[in-house]
Every structure is written in C-alpha cells, then in structure tokens.
Amino acid sequence: MNEVKSKDIVGRGTREGAALFRDWFQDLTKKAEEGETAAYVFVMGSLAEILHVFDLPMVFPEINSLQTAVRHVADDFLNTAEDYGYSPDICGYVKADFAMQMQNGNHPMGRIPKPGIAVLTNACNTYFKWGEIWERIHEIPMVSIDVPATREAGTRTWPGDDQFEREKKYVKVQLKELIEICEKITGKKFDIDRLREVLGYANTMSRGWKRVLELNQSRPSLFNALTDGTVYLGMSNVFRGTPEGALYFDRLVEEMEYMSANGIGTLTDEKFRLSFIGVPCYPIFRRFNEMFTEWGGSFVMSTYLWFAAGGTNLGVQYDLENPLDSLAEGVLISVRDAMDSMFHPELTVLEQTEEFHIDGVVYHPIKSCRTTSAGMADNRRALMENSDLPSLFIESDMMDSRVVAEAQMKNRIDAFFEGLESRKAQAAIMGGA
Amino acid sequence: MSTIKVFENWKDQPLDEILWLCQETVEDSEVMTVKRWRKAGGKVLGHFQVYFPEEIAHAAGMLPMKMFGASVETRNADSRFGSFLCSILKTSLEQVLSGRVELDMFVTHPICDAARNLAPIWGRNYDYPCQILYLPQNPNSSYSVQYLKEEYERIQKVIEKVAGREITDDDLKNSITIYNRNRELLRELYRIKKDMPWLISINEAYVLMAIGGLIRREEHNEILESVLPMIEKRKARKQDRIKVVFEGGFCEQPPLDMLRTIGRSCYVVDDDLLIGMRYILEDIETDNEPLHAMAEAYINKSSYSPVQHDLRKPKEKMLKERVKNANAEAVIITAAKMCEPGLEEQVTYTQEFDKDNTPYFVSEFEENMSSFDHLEMQLETFVENLIFD
Numbered sequence: 045m046n047e048v049k050s051k052d053i054v055g056r057g058t059r060e061g062a063a064l065f066r067d068w069f070q071d072l073t074k075k076a077e078e079g080e081t082a083a084y085v086f087v088m089g090s091l092a093e094i095l096h097v098f099d100l101p102m103v104f105p106e107i108n109s110l111q112t113a114v115r116h117v118a119d120d121f122l123n124t125a126e127d128y129g130y131s132p133d134i135c136g137y138v139k140a141d142f143a144m145q146m147q148n149g150n151h152p153m154g155r156i157p158k159p160g161i162a163v164l165t166n167a168c169n170t171y172f173k174w175g176e177i178w179e180r181i182h183e184i185p186m187v188s189i190d191v192p193a194t195r196e197a198g199t200r201t202w203p204g205d206d207q208f209e210r211e212k213k214y215v216k217v218q219l220k221e222l223i224e225i226c227e228k229i230t231g232k233k234f235d236i237d238r239l240r241e242v243l244g245y246a247n248t249m250s251r252g253w254k255r256v257l258e259l260n261q262s263r264p265s266l267f268n269a270l271t272d273g274t275v276y277l278g279m280s281n282v283f284r285g286t287p288e289g290a291l292y293f294d295r296l297v298e299e300m301e302y303m304s305a306n307g308i309g310t311l312t313d314e315k316f317r318l319s320f321i322g323v324p325c326y327p328i329f330r331r332f333n334e335m336f337t338e339w340g341g342s343f344v345m346s347t348y349l350w351f352a353a354g355g356t357n358l359g360v361q362y363d364l365e366n367p368l369d370s371l372a373e374g375v376l377i378s379v380r381d382a383m384d385s386m387f388h389p390e391l392t393v394l395e396q397t398e399e400f401h402i403d404g405v406v407y408h409p410i411k412s413c414r415t416t417s418a419g420m421a422d423n424r425r426a427l428m429e430n431s432d433l434p435s436l437f438i439e440s441d442m443m444d445s446r447v448v449a450e451a452q453m454k455n456r457i458d459a460f461f462e463g464l465e466s467r468k469a470q471a472a473i474m475g476g477a
Numbered sequence: 478m479s480t481i482k483v484f485e486n487w488k489d490q491p492l493d494e495i496l497w498l499c500q501e502t503v504e505d506s507e508v509m510t511v512k513r514w515r516k517a518g519g520k521v522l523g524h525f526q527v528y529f530p531e532e533i534a535h536a537a538g539m540l541p542m543k544m545f546g547a548s549v550e551t552r553n554a555d556s557r558f559g560s561f562l563c564s565i566l567k568t569s570l571e572q573v574l575s576g577r578v579e580l581d582m583f584v585t586h587p588i589c590d591a592a593r594n595l596a597p598i599w600g601r602n603y604d605y606p607c608q609i610l611y612l613p614q615n616p617n618s619s620y621s622v623q624y625l626k627e628e629y630e631r632i633q634k635v636i637e638k639v640a641g642r643e644i645t646d647d648d649l650k651n652s653i654t655i656y657n658r659n660r661e662l663l664r665e666l667y668r669i670k671k672d673m674p675w676l677i678s679i680n681e682a683y684v685l686m687a688i689g690g691l692i693r694r695e696e697h698n699e700i701l702e703s704v705l706p707m708i709e710k711r712k713a714r715k716q717d718r719i720k721v722v723f724e725g726g727f728c729e730q731p732p733l734d735m736l737r738t739i740g741r742s743c744y745v746v747d748d749d750l751l752i753g754m755r756y757i758l759e760d761i762e763t764d765n766e767p768l769h770a771m772a773e774a775y776i777n778k779s780s781y782s783p784v785q786h787d788l789r790k791p792k793e794k795m796l797k798e799r800v801k802n803a804n805a806e807a808v809i810i811t812a813a814k815m816c817e818p819g820l821e822e823q824v825t826y827t828q829e830f831d832k833d834n835t836p837y838f839v840s841e842f843e844e845n846m847s848s849f850d851h852l853e854m855q856l857e858t859f860v861e862n863l864i865f866d
Contacts, residue, residue, distance in 0.1 A: 169817075175786070221619065
C-alpha cells in the first residue's frame with residue numbers, strides 16, 4: 045500500500061466536507077450582511093434542483109439548529125423560544141431557529157440571511173408549522189410540495205402503475221407552480237437547460253451517495269455512519285445539484301473504494317457492527333458515539349442517512365432528456381422513501397442485515413421528532429418478532445440537553461454490549477462444539 | 478345493513494334523559510354501539526382524527542367509527558409507543574388491542590407527525606387494511622381537488638374490498654344526502670349554542686354531537702331532529718356568564734368534566750371540538766360526480782384546524798373570525814399535552830389576540846385527566862377579572 049496516497053486519501057471526505065461547510069456558512073454570513081435573502085428549505089426534499097436554476101441561495105434551518113446543539117449553545121436558543129411561549133414539548137429545531145430569527149439570524153457558525161421564500165415538503169408535518177412561523181414573521185411566500193407517501197407497508201407503486209402516474213402528475217403540477225413563484229420573486233425566466241445541468245450534478249451526487257452507503261458493507265467498516273456519515277450527509281444536502289457537490293461525491297467514492305480495496309477501516313477496533321435508527325443525539329454528539337466505540341461498536345448503517353438525505357440514498361437518476369417529468373418522478377420516489385425510512389425502518393434493516401453483517405440495532409427515539417420516534421417502540425417489537433437481532437432502545441433528544449441523561453444512557457449501553465459479548469461468546473462455544 | 482339500529486333506547490324519553498344516554502354512550506369505553514353493529518353482522522371502519530370522508534364507508538354499508546380516544550388505561554398500547562406522545566394515540570390503539578373495539582379497516586391521516594405513524598403501527602399489529610388517507614397538504618395547488626378525488630377513488634376500492642360490495646354513484650349520493658342533513662343539524666345545534674347558550678351547556682352539546690361518531694348518521698339525524706326542538710323549548714334562565722370560544726379540541730378531546738368545569742363559569746358559544754364532523758361547511762352537491770364533489774368540498778368549502786396548512790386560511794385570522802361570529806367576549810386557548818401542532822398554534826393565537834387585547838385563557842389538557850380544581854380556580858379568576866374590569 046502506498047503510504048503517501050493512503051495518508052492523502054483516507055479521511056479526505058471528512059476534511060474536505062468540513063472545509064466546504066465552513067465556506068458555505070461564511071458565504072451565507074456575507075449574503076446576510078449584504079442584505080440578500082435566501083430560500084429556506086429542509087433536508088427531506090429541498091427542491092434544490094429548481095432553486096439553483098434561479099440562483100437562490102439556500103438556508104437549511106435544521107442544519108443551523110443542530111449546529112447550536114453540537115456547539116453546546118442550544119439551551120440558550122431553546123430558552124429564548126420558550127420564554128416567548130413555545131412549549132418544551134415542541135421540536136427543538138423549530139425553537140432554536142425561532143430564537144435565531146429573533147436575534148437577526150446570528151448563530152454559532154455565522155449569520156443566516158432572512159428568507160425570501162420558504163419551500164417545504166410534507167415529509168415532516170412540523171415543516172408546515174415551522175414555515176408558518178416564517179410566513180408570519182417575514183411575510184414571505186411559503187410553497188409546499190405535497191408528496192403522497194406509502195399508504196400501507198408493501199403497497200408502493202412505481203413508474204407505469206396508474207396510481208404512481210397520477211401522483212407524479214400531482215407532484216409535477218406543484219413543481220410548475222413552484223417555478224412560477226420563483227420566476228415571480230427573482231424576476232428570472234426558468235431555464236430548462238440550466239435545470240438539466242443541475243440535475244446532472246444531482247445525478248452524480250445521488251449515485252455517489254448510494255455507492256458510499258453500499259461500500260460500508262466492507263469489513264471493517266469504512267466510515268462511522270453516525271459521525272462521519274453525518275458530515276457526508278450534510279454535504280449531500282447543502283451542495284445538492286452543484287459542481288462542488290458532484291466533485292465531492294466523486295472523490296468520496298474514490299476514497300471509500302480505495303479503503304475497501306485496501307482493507308482500511310475506521311479507527312474503531314470493530315467488534316460489533318450496529319445499525320442506528322433515528323436522529324443523532326447532538327447535545328452529546330461525540331460522547332454518544334464514544335459510548336459505543338469504547339466497546340468496539342461501530343455504526344455501519346443509519347436510517348438518518350436515508351431519510352435526512354431526502355431519500356437520495358436510492359441513487360435515483362434523472363433523465364436529462366425529460367427533465368421536469370423526471371424531476372417529479374424522482375421527488376416522488378425519493379421523498380416517499382425518506383418517509384418510509386422513518387415509518388418502516390425495520391423492513392430495510394432486516395433486508396440488509398446480512399449484507400452489512402449487523403450484530404445489533406440501536407433505536408434512538410427523541411422528544412423533538414415524533415415523525416421518527418412515535419412508531420419506534422412498536423417497530424422494535426416487530427423487529428424482535430421477525431429476527432433474533434439484539435436491540436437497544438434509548439430515549440433522549442437531538443437538541444434539548446435537559447432530556448439527555450448521559451449516565452443512565454451509558455448504563456443501558458454497557459448492558460447492551462455485555463449482552464452482545466455474552467451472545468458472541470455463546471456462539472463461539474456452540475460453534476466450537 | 479343500513480337498517481340496523483344500535484342506539485334506540487332514547488326514543489320517547491325526556492331531553493335530560495336523552496342527553497344522559499348520549500353521555501353514557503360517548504363515555505362507554507366498551508363502545509357498545511359498535512359491538513351491536515358487529516353482532517348484527519356489520520363491518521366497521523375505524524378512522525383517526527381529524528377529518529375522514531365517512532360518506533364512502535357509509536355508502537359501502539359499513540359503520541364509520543370516529544376514533545377520538547377513550548378513557549381507558551393504556552395497558553397494552555404503552556408497549557407500542559415511547560414517551561413524549563399525546564394520549565389519544567395510545568388510547569385509540571388500546572381500544573383495539575384490548576378487544577374493546579374490533580375493526581375491519583383502519584385509516585389515519587397525515588395530520589401530524591405522530592398520527593402518521595398510526596397506520597404503520599396498526600399495520601404491524603393487524604392483518605386488515607391499515608392505511609393513511611393522504612388528504613392533500615397543499616390545498617392551494619390547482620391540482621389538489623383532482624388529486625383528492627383520485628385518492629378518494631383509491632380508498633373507495635379498498636373499502637369495497639373490505640365491505641365485499643361495490644359502491645355505486647347512487648350509493649354515494651344517498652350517503653352524501655344523509656351527511657348533508659347531519660351537518661345541517663349540527664349547524665343548527667351550534668346556532669342554538671351561540672344564540673341561546675343557556676339552553677344547552679358545552680358538555681351537553683358535545684355528547685349530542687360526539688355520539689354521531691359511534692353510530693350511523695341516519696340514526697344520529699333522527700336523534701338530532703327530535704332533540705333540537707326540545708332544546709329550544711327548554712326552560713332555562715339566562716345567567717350572567719361571559720361568552721367564550723373554546724379552541725384546541727380538533728383532535729384529542731378534553732374530558733367531559735373539563736368541559737363541565739368551563740361551562741360552570743362561561744357560556745361556550747363556539748368551539749372546535751371534533752371539528753372533523755363539521756369540517757365541511759356547506760352541503761356537498763349531489764347532482765354531479767360524487768367523489769369530485771366531496772373533494773371539492775374538502776378543499777374549498779371547509780373549516781380550518783392547526784393541522785391543515787392553507788394559504789387562504791391563516792389560523793389566527795380564522796379563529797378571530799370564529800370569535801367575532803359568535804359574539805364571544807374571550808377565548809379559551811387549549812392544547813392537548815404533547816400535541817405539537819396545538820401547542821405551536823397557542824403561541825400564534827395569543828400573539829394575535831394581544832394585538833387587540835382580546836382576553837384569552839391558556840390551558841393544556843389530557844383526555845384522561847381527572848382533577849379540575851386548579852383549572853376551575855384559575856378560570857373563575859379570569860372570568861371575575863373580565864366581569865369586574
């Protein structure tokens with residue numbers, strides 16, 4: 045193995061991601077200071093494909109909010125919103141963003157421009173309530189793209205099915221309506237060739253994202269889905285449909301292929317391969333992961349990397365010959381999948397357990413997000429009925445440190461690993477016998 | 478099937494007795510009306526809050542049961558849910574897991590992040606169809622009526638399969654006519670409550686409406702047609718109470734004792750309790766394509782709730798309108814515990830009412846709460862402040 049090449053390539057995705065992220069925040073700060081407005085969008089269906097055509101800068105409030113938790117200042121933001129009247133039981137992302145709006149867009153990574161438009165999908169119902177807050181504060185247009193989701197497990201429809209084609213038409217009309225509004229607020233005419241260009245970059249990114257996730261089947265795992273994966277996820281959202289994003293994912297795939305070919309893994313001495321279901325515990329982001337890696341537990345799969353990528357993990361490729369129609373189809377398939385990943389995570393986890401060599405499943409329901417959390421207990425019950433995979437269920441939050449009980453969490457995690465170890469030992473004895 | 482009666486003992490009874498029977502039925506955790514329906518061979522479609530186009534299930538000869546929670550201990554359902562969730566999710570599932578209610582189909586809606594999870598949860602526990610009816614969340618799209626009509630067609634096919642019979646346009650038109658009459662009678666009930674609130678208290682009006690979610694609407698119509706004239710003839714003296722609007726009952730329902738407590742110091746002249754039953758504001762047309770007419774009514778002739786985003790209906794303006802139309806002097810702004818949309822809307826409402834100094838009283842509730850002393854004291858203080866201001 046060429047050591048120079050290895051040093052240069054391994055960890056490149058994390059390094060480059062962090063640098064690009066900083067630049068992106070700096071650019072937004074500059075725009076905010078110059079009085080520019082931005083499109084406020086969400087990770088589950090950002091519609092970046094259309095917004096880039098109009099050169100609208102994009103702000104991802106979910107990402108701004110989680111940054112406050114990772115940097116341990118979320119409590120200040122939450123308190124500001126709660127003093128205003130927002131209940132402790134409301135999503136912490138919404139409250140942190142509200143506090144940010146109240147303090148002129150300032151946040152730990154810089155400043156965000158005010159919104160000129162809000163674009164959202166129905167992947168999360170709280171998006172609607174969140175958008176309504178901006179509507180009232182800033183009096184801006186709020187455009188929702190309604191994506192009919194799976195009605196019942198096992199009833200997904202696909203291109204060519206009557207129901208799918210009907211729903212695609214509904215999505216397509218809404219995309220056209222979004223385009224009309226963008227034309228109105230920017231004064232720019234919609235350029236279909238520019239859309240083709242953006243879709244081309246998005247194709248490269250989706251293809252790359254799918255491949256990166258697949259490559260983590262390698263043993264040892266190439267990246268930690270909870271920590272490194274979250275950096276890649278941020279890139280897939282923030283730079284979607286851009287040349288920087290396409291280049292980043294090309295290079296990330298190259299890095300992962302290289303690691304896989306050379307048997308290079310993460311720094312964890314991997315003993316247990318885990319699947320994570322839910323949203324990370326951002327108030328103790330590093331520590332949370334350490335509680336697992338200390339036992340040799342490595343997260344090789346995370347549903348967060350599916351739904352919070354808006355379903356781009358499927359790698360849907362747009363047909364550049366038929367851009368708008370194909371975009372409607374892609375949005376329907378991808379955003380729907382994001383929803384399925386939250387409502388039926390056990391189906392995909394069970395399907396991929398063997399390929400990823402999963403030893404255990406960690407459920408992390410949180411107070412802030414009922415979309416991902418409300419069904420988890422029942423989901424775990426179903427998982428246990430349909431497999432002998434050990435699982436752990438720990439409740440906390442993605443923002444609110446008041447409901448993150450680290451010591452209690454550690455006790456449960458330790459007990460989980462003791463169980464895994466004893467199971468492994470028993471299996472070894474049985475195998476030996 | 479539609480001739481089966483499940484609630485008949487009210488006939489020839491005085492008004493107070495009928496109201497008592499309605500209350501007993503609404504509070505009956507065994508839901509005997511549904512049991513009687515099943516015993517007679519009927520099928521039941523349970524649908525979660527807020528709005529469901531019951532006419533389709535009705536046209537198939539099924540009993541559409543409105544699942545609005547129940548006063549039950551969630552012994553079985555607790556293991557299916559985590560913390561930080563509203564009570565109605567758990568009690569609705571508990572009704573089924575405990576065997577109190579038996580369904581042939583379950584439908585929920587994308588009203589909130591928690592409720593959307595009900596179909597997957599239900600589906601993992603039962604083999605019958607457990608679906609989400611995707612009511613459009615972009616009612617402002619020019620295509621929303623067409624989309625909804627097609628979504629109704631889709632659910633109609635599922636219902637036909639469960640009911641074991643085809644639904645014709647005539648069946649649908651007949652059901653729409655019955656439901657139009659029901660909505661007309663409920664509007665009349667609310668008119669009495671608004672104009673002469675001393676004739677019927679909020680808890681009485683509530684049970685009279687809520688029972689409609691547990692029986693076929695033709696039966697409900699019969700009750701209302703008999704009872705409404707009795708209410709108007711009731712001998713009750715107008716008392717010196719302030720008129721209020723109650724907001725926050727669009728999904729989880731406040732306990733009856735809470736409504737009774739409020740009724741002791743206020744006249745509740747309008748509310749959003751079980752708003753789904755009154756969501757369609759005008760008659761649905763019966764001379765055209767019925768599913769299209771139903772979709773059109775949902776999109777363009779409907780009320781509002783915190784769980785529907787419609788650019789034409791800013792919630793705070795809609796509530797203000799409700800307060801104005803009811804000639805109310807104050808508003809009780811409540812939300813069910815852990816109900817994210819309701820709690821978020823509380824902030825919006827209070828901000829709006831601060832602008833013109835409309836008095837409001839903010840509170841939270843849970844369907845299974847049982848002590849209201851504190852609420853009563855706070856409310857009395859609020860009312861006294863207004864009366865003696």
